[in-house]
Amino acid sequence: MSRRLLVTGGAGFIGSNFVHHVLEHTDDHVTVLDKLTYAGNLMSLDGLPQDRFRFVRGDICDAALVDELFAGVDAVVHYAAESHNDNSLDDPRPFLDTNIVGTYTLLEAARRHHRRFHHISTDEVYGDLELDDPARFTETTPYSPSSPYSSTKAGSDLLVRAWVRSFGVPATISNCSNNYGPYQHVEKFIPRQITNILRGIRPKLYGTGENVRDWIHADDHSSAVLTILDTGRIGETYLIGADGEKSNKDVVELILTLMGQPADAYDHVTDRAGHDLRYAIDSTRLRTELGWQPRYADFEAGLAATIHWYRHHEPWWAPTKTGVEAFYASKGQ
Numbered sequence: 001m002s003r004r005l006l007v008t009g010g011a012g013f014i015g016s017n018f019v020h021h022v023l024e025h026t027d028d029h030v031t032v033l034d035k036l037t038y039a040g041n042l043m044s045l046d047g048l049p050q051d052r053f054r055f056v057r058g059d060i061c062d063a064a065l066v067d068e069l070f071a072g073v074d075a076v077v078h079y080a081a082e083s084h085n086d087n088s089l090d091d092p093r094p095f096l097d098t099n100i101v102g103t104y105t106l107l108e109a110a111r112r113h114h115r116r117f118h119h120i121s122t123d124e125v126y127g128d129l130e131l132d133d134p135a136r137f138t139e140t141t142p143y144s145p146s147s148p149y150s151s152t153k154a155g156s157d158l159l160v161r162a163w164v165r166s167f168g169v170p171a172t173i174s175n176c177s178n179n180y181g182p183y184q185h186v187e188k189f190i191p192r193q194i195t196n197i198l199r200g201i202r203p204k205l206y207g208t209g210e211n212v213r214d215w216i217h218a219d220d221h222s223s224a225v226l227t228i229l230d231t232g233r234i235g236e237t238y239l240i241g242a243d244g245e246k247s248n249k250d251v252v253e254l255i256l257t258l259m260g261q262p263a264d265a266y267d268h269v270t271d272r273a274g275h276d277l278r279y280a281i282d283s284t285r286l287r288t289e290l291g292w293q294p295r296y297a298d299f300e301a302g303l304a305a306t307i308h309w310y311r312h313h314e315p316w317w318a319p320t321k322t323g324v325e326a327f328y329a330s331k332g333q
Contacts, residue, residue, distance in 0.1 A: 002027040006073040008060050008106065009080030010034055013184040014120070014176075014218050016044035018077065021222035023048055033069060034080065035059045043316050044183040060102035063109070070109040075116035075229060078106055081156075083122075084187060085149050089273060092148035099152035100159070107163045110171065117171040118229050119160045123214070123239070124150035125175060128276035131210060136280035137175075139237045146274050157237075164235045172232045174225060176240040177281040180302070181218035182309045186317050187324045189213075190303070193252055193266075194310045195321055197259050204333060207271030209249030212278040216242040217296035217306075224283075227292045241281025242294035251303075258304055269333045 005022065009015040010032030022028050029052045034040045036057055045055060058065045060080050070076065080102060082088065082095040103119070110117040126137045127144030143158075145151040163169040180190045193203040224240040232238060246254075253263040286292050296302035310317060 002029060003075055004029045004031070004073040006031050006033060006069055006076045008033050008076070008078045009040070011036060011040035011042055011044055011055070012079060013039070013044075013188075014179050014221055015079035016041075016183045017181060017218035018079065018222040018225060019045065019048065019053070021219060022226060023052060025226070028052070030054075031056060031069060031073060033058055033060065033066075038320070039083070039185050041183070041316070061097060061105050063105050066105055066109045067112065070113045070115055073115065075118070076106065076110060077118045077120065077225060077229065078103065079120045081120075081153065083149060085147050086272065088147050088149035088152075092152075095148050095152045099156050103156040103159055107159060107169060107171075110169050111163060111167045114170070116229070117160070117169055118225065118232075119156065119171060119173045120225065121157050121173055121175045122150065122153050123175050123177050123241075123279045123281055124276065125154040125157060126279075129278040129280060131212060131278050133278070136282040137239060138282045139239055139285060146276055161235075170234045172228055172234060173237040174228055174240050175237065175281075176221050176224075177214035177216050177242070177244070177279060179218045179221055180215055181306050182313070183316070184218070186321050189248065190251065190255070190306065191310060191317065192324070193255050194259070194307055195317055196325075197256065197261060198311060198314070199321065201325070203252050203256065203266040204269045204328070205248060205252050205266050206269060206275060206333070208268070209252065210247055210277075211275055212245055212247050212280070213251075214241050214279050214281050215244035215246060215251075215299055215302075216240065216294065217302040220294040220296055223295070224286060224292050227290050228286070231290050233289075238286045238290070239281050239283050240286060241283040242297060244299045245278075245280055246299060254300065254303060255307065258300070258307055
């Protein structure tokens with residue numbers, strides 16, 4: 001039977017990918033609630049079946065609106081978040097409002113209506129690992145966030161756990177590694193480099209580029225979230241990863257190579273304050289308990305598909321590109 005899903009932040013990067021995935025692979029109906037900050041883009045929702053999709057512009061901190069929407073759905077997938085580390089260092093307040101107060105508002109509605117609730121989080125709540133450390137994050141790794149962004153996401157995770165235990169809210173949590181793929185804002189690492197090359201601008205690399213991220217294609221993240229929503233155990237946390245550890249330097253050089261440029265045609269810029277060294281996800285629980293597997297196990301193939309998307313969707317990213325590069329240029333980045 002089809003469900004009625006509410007997806008918060010569904011006009012953002014990973015939220016819109018999830019909406020496309022659900023409408024393509026299920027008979028579910030989806031309502032998207034999105035504030036349409038700079039990171040949201042209605043063009044990311046173009047082409048969806050209008051008989052199974054509707055968009056509501058609004059703030060997850062608006063308790064009356066949230067309550068009205070919860071009354072008409074069966075389950076909620078909570079993607080809405082302020083998520084850019086650099087922005088959180090410049091002004092932490094929006095991160096507190098959206099990631100903490102917004103999540104609280106949603107949880108209270110889930111409590112009143114007893115709705116299935118899935119909370120999307122990040123591996124950044126665990127802090128970072130040493131570059132030569134063989135360990136990876138697991139569901140029992142202690143939290144050690146290092147930025148306003150990751151601190152507020154850690155706080156929202158703890159709120160979900162408390163509402164499960166204290167009030168019986170039927171919720172699950174997933175913490176995912178770094179996403180890449182279509183519809184990602186050009187301020188982010190991979191699309192910024194791709195669109196720089198398309199514009200004839202040399203890519204930029206923080207510091208030495210040795211920092212390691214564990215990359216996963218957004219479609220794989222979407223399939224994992226849908227699996228957890230369908231079969232995950234209430235109250236559990238699942239880590240989502242595709243064994244995609246790459247240094248930032250390796251990623252930039254691979255993008256350049258795939259786009260027919262010399263692998264060393266990039267510039268080093270001043271490193272980000274408090275830049276985490278390495279993230280690495282152990283997704284064993286998700287794979288063994290729920291049987292999930294990534295489609296894009298080959299990072300190079302996924303990256304090539306992503307480059308192809310940005311090359312053929314300039315009208316989607318071009319309106320924001322100039323402003324993003326002007327902002328980074330003002331910071332010497």
